[in-house]
Amino acid sequence: MSAEVLVSRPLAPQSVPPGSLPTQSPEAAINATGQHSSSGLATSGFRTAKYLLEEWQQGNSTTYYQAFADRDSSERTRQESKVLAAEAEARAQRSQAEATRRLGERLLDIHFWKSELAREVEELRAETQLLLQGKNRLERALDATEIPFSIASDNLQCRERRVGAELVRDGVELELLQEVELIRNVQELLKRTLNQTIQQIRMNRAAKEALEMDWSDKVEAYDIDDKCGRYNNQSTEIQFHHNSSKYEDNTSTPESWTQYSHDNIYKAERERMTSVNLRSLIDSILQDTAEDLRAQCAAVDRALAKRCEEVDDAKRKLENHLQKTLAEIAGQENNIAALRQAIKDKEGPLKVAQTRLYERSHRPNVELCRDPVQFRLISEVGELTESVDVLRQKLEAAEQALRNLEDTRMSLEKDVANKANSLFIDREKCMTHRTRYPVAMKLTGYQ
Structure with missing residues (x-):
């Protein structure tokens, strides 16, 4: 088994500080291994693939450095985490x-x-x-x-x-x-x-x-x-609403x-x-x-x-004329009666004169003479006849005047009645009815 340095995880070259590990050439390592290697039957029970002391030391150094590096990285991470958490907290508080x-x-x-x-x-x-x-x-x-x-x-x-x-x-x-x-x-x-x-x-x-x-x-x-x-953050009603962070389609702008x-x-x-x-x-x-x-x-x-007022004034004037007309009618009636009596009164003298003339017309022979008596009697008859004719004409005129007065009386009475009716309509009907005319306050809608 060849001698090889074994570590738990490789050491990053940039993280290993120079001079931290012992330097030894490969030949020295081989010689050193050969000097301390066991040979023969005396070491047969102890011959095994063991690390060298330098390898052990190097492994320990590598472990130490790795632990230092991990602690340093963890410490930096903790510091960064604290700063980030503080910044996140401050940002969250500012945002809130x-x-x-x-x-x-x-x-x-x-x-x-x-x-x-x-x-x-x-x-x-x-x-x-x-x-x-x-x-x-x-x-x-x-x-x-x-x-x-x-x-x-x-x-x-x-x-x-x-x-x-x-x-x-x-x-x-x-x-x-x-x-x-x-x-x-x-x-x-x-x-x-x-x-x-x-x-x-x-x-x-x-x-x-x-x-x-x-x-x-x-x-x-x-x-x-x-x-x-x-x-706030301690409110009991708050909860997550994942789909709430969006703009609705029907939202309005502040403007x-x-x-x-x-x-x-x-x-x-x-x-x-x-x-x-x-x-x-x-x-x-x-x-x-x-x-x-x-x-x-x-x-x-x-x-x-x-x-x-006009109708009343006209009615009073008509009534006055009516009174005068009635008086004139009465006078005319008396006049007609007098004329008739005068005509009747002329009948006696006329009869006398005509009778005289009639009797004298029977005078015999030469006695039928136009003596002054005859002339006077004829003249008397003429005068009486003329008087009667005049009286008859006047009687006819008086009777016509009476008829005219009667017509006028009827017309006046009718006019007085019509004006009385007009006064009743205007004064008793219209003017009395107009007292119910609404006052100005009612016409303006206040009552």
């Missing part, structure tokens, strides 16, 4: 602290937008409530216009029952027609405004719903981030997240300002329409009062 700080900043951002959303929700809710009150006012005002419309329509229908020449298109009728037209226009305006208000209420509620959804999401996100911010809430608030503010302007328009419309209706009502009342 940074993440916690970012969570705190995120909570502040969420809280800010959540507060802005809550403020806008409250303002929009209050504005919608005010707009609902405006809607109720419009509905009450629209209902209140039914009374003026029914009053004006009833006035027109009542005045259609005027008789004869009293059925005139006077100022009252013109004002009533204008009132009916005004009420219809007001009703159409109120209906359009009411529909616009209902649509705006829907828009306000839609914007409020979007704000509330955004606010609800932010409340949930705030709770989640607040819960995450309270986690889009901010813009989303900003857009919702902007839309809500726009709808709120539109609602504010609409409420101002509602107030203006209700105020203007109430003033217009009350002004037209006053105009109709003035026209009715003026017309009643």
